[in-house]
Amino acid sequence: GENVEQHPSTLSVQEGDSAVIKCTYSDSASNYFPWYKQELGKGPQLIIDIRSNVGEKKDQRIAVTLNKTAKHFSLHITETQPEDSAVYFCAASNLGNEKLTFGTGTRLTIIP
Amino acid sequence: NAGVTQTPKFRVLKTGQSMTLLCAQDMNHEYMYWYRQDPGMGLRLIHYSVGEGTTAKGEVPDGYNVSRLKKQNFLLGLESAAPSQTSVYFCASGWDRDNSPLHFGNGTRLTVT
Numbered sequence: 001g002e003n004v005e006q007h008p009s010t011l012s013v014q015e016g017d018s019a020v021i022k023c024t025y026s027d028s029a030s031n032y033f034p035w036y037k038q039e040l041g042k043g044p045q046l047i048i049d050i051r052s053n054v055g056e057k058k059d060q061r062i063a064v065t066l067n068k069t070a071k072h073f074s075l076h077i078t079e080t081q082p083e084d085s086a087v088y089f090c091a092a093s094n095l096g097n098e099k100l101t102f103g104t105g106t107r108l109t110i111i112p
Numbered sequence: 113n114a115g116v117t118q119t120p121k122f123r124v125l126k127t128g129q130s131m132t133l134l135c136a137q138d139m140n141h142e143y144m145y146w147y148r149q150d151p152g153m154g155l156r157l158i159h160y161s162v163g164e165g166t167t168a169k170g171e172v173p174d175g176y177n178v179s180r181l182k183k184q185n186f187l188l189g190l191e192s193a194a195p196s197q198t199s200v201y202f203c204a205s206g207w208d209r210d211n212s213p214l215h216f217g218n219g220t221r222l223t224v225t
Contacts, residue, residue: 001171006154009152034213034214036214036216041218041219042218042219043116043202043204043216043217043218043219044155044202044214044216045216046213046214049213089154089155098143098160098162098168099157099160099170100157100214101157102147102154102155102156103154104152104153104154105154
């Protein structure tokens, strides 16, 4: 089955700087890669996703890049703000497969 | 529009006791999932359902049972709770097998002593 590794497990960034979280996956058939943000006491919420037919996707301060050859994808957050502090999860699946495999999470702390 | 609602929010069980966690969604989603979240291990899939009356095993199904008698509800049962089942449980639902996006509830924190 799919295995997703996520790094780092914790990340502290000065407010206004950029944050990068990286994930690798094992199944070359995977073609859907979402990112979820989990705030304290809440369930994860989708913030951005990318499919294998594109290499990069942006949504305001958030971007995701995908390298299918190397089997890794990354989340980039620019101009970080205190409300970006949360746990972030990457995930991967093969479209047509009902199951998402999640990474182990990154706790991002924005230092004011 | 409540989205995905989980009950209860917190529960403490003694070893060997049983309980049922309820998940309800009002988005008419076909797919529903139960995950557990443990420190350093991310979200692991316990069981899932692709429609009313169907269930399937996920990554860590042992010690749990599920039922999907109604499309909007997905129940997770623990027949004989063990300390290893201490965790935060999340229910999620989605439109179809594309998994985009999954809508999560706010979780149930279960402690087994």
